[in-house]
Amino acid sequence: MSLPNDTALVTGSGNGIGRAIALRLAREGYDIGVVDLDAAGAEATAEQVRALGRRACVARADVGRRDSARAAVAQVAEALGPVGVLVNNAGILRTAPFLEVSDEQWRSLMSVNLDGVFHFCQAVLPGMLARGAGCIVNMSSWTGKKGVPNHAGYSASKAAVIALTQSVAGELAGRGIRVNAVCPGIIVDTAMRDEAEALNARQGLPGVQARVGNTVPLRRAGLPDDVAGVVAFLVSADAAYMTGQALNITGGLWMN
Numbered sequence: 001m002s003l004p005n006d007t008a009l010v011t012g013s014g015n016g017i018g019r020a021i022a023l024r025l026a027r028e029g030y031d032i033g034v035v036d037l038d039a040a041g042a043e044a045t046a047e048q049v050r051a052l053g054r055r056a057c058v059a060r061a062d063v064g065r066r067d068s069a070r071a072a073v074a075q076v077a078e079a080l081g082p083v084g085v086l087v088n089n090a091g092i093l094r095t096a097p098f099l100e101v102s103d104e105q106w107r108s109l110m111s112v113n114l115d116g117v118f119h120f121c122q123a124v125l126p127g128m129l130a131r132g133a134g135c136i137v138n139m140s141s142w143t144g145k146k147g148v149p150n151h152a153g154y155s156a157s158k159a160a161v162i163a164l165t166q167s168v169a170g171e172l173a174g175r176g177i178r179v180n181a182v183c184p185g186i187i188v189d190t191a192m193r194d195e196a197e198a199l200n201a202r203q204g205l206p207g208v209q210a211r212v213g214n215t216v217p218l219r220r221a222g223l224p225d226d227v228a229g230v231v232a233f234l235v236s237a238d239a240a241y242m243t244g245q246a247l248n249i250t251g252g253l254w255m256n
């Protein structure tokens with residue numbers, strides 16, 4: 001449902017999982033709109049996309065702001081052509097015991113993780129509907145399917161992403177649009193995971209290797225490329241009969 005040699009816009013692709021998704025989609029033949037708050041990271045991703053022989057455009061944006069999202073989509077479409085694939089990957093992690101969650105922490109989690117998905121979907125969908133084709137992949141988390149301690153805001157935002165995904169998927173399925181979500185587990189080699197590890201260490205909790213050994217049937221942490229491969233599948237013709245799904249990428253850590 002996306003078109004060959006199309007434009008893919010990946011939010012939060014200046015680092016981590018988003019960068020891996022951008023590079024994988026570039027290898028699949030997409031030109032890439034690199035959207036991030038981190039301008040230097042976004043430029044580095046764009047350079048790597050160009051080294052793969054595809055075009056790239058950097059748009060610095062705060063996904064939590066509607067005006068910023070609209071401007072980024074317009075900038076990418078102007079530079080590369082209409083957006084056929086949107087990957088809503090940008091996200092933040094903030095953890096705290098529930099009674100210590102501040103309004104500011106709660107609002108920032110909802111702003112980036114949930115409002116960001118809402119704003120970018122609303123910004124790209126008119127163009128996709130006009131073309132009668134488009135694919136959206138939203139970044140949730142296994143903690144959006146099972147709330148975990150000290151992650152109330154994060155888990156709630158990621159659960160809401162799944163509900164939003166299903167709602168929009170059902171609404172637009174008859175108009176050439178597919179919308180799916182992915183739910184990664186423990187993914188290392190990202191700044192977010194480094195932050196989580198530092199927090200665990202401060203609280204005397206087991207590190208990632210110990211937790212992987214105890215909880216992940218495939219016995220290893222995930223890598224950004226593990227997520228990127230599933231995203232590439234979801235936007236491909238091989239997934240033409242899939243919409244409204246929330247696929248776990250957890251090494252078996254979560255199976256529902």
Ligand SMILES: NC(=O)c1ccc[n+]([C@@H]2O[C@H](COP(=O)([O-])OP(=O)(O)OC[C@H]3O[C@@H](n4cnc5c(N)ncnc54)[C@H](O)[C@@H]3O)[C@@H](O)[C@H]2O)c1
Pocket residue numbers: 011012013014015016017018035036037038041061062063064089090091092093112139140141142183184185186187188190191192193
């Ligand atoms: N790493 C994991 O274990 C894990 C597990 C499950 C889900 N996820 C999800 O995967 C996504 C990517 O995570 P990651 O581990 O690569 O994190 P990361 O921190 O390495 O990268 C996140 C990117 O998003 C950008 N970003 C943050 N706030 C933004 C904003 N307001 N506007 C625009 N860009 C913004 C950052 O600058 C950064 O480039 C997130 O949605 C995260 O919740 C990660």
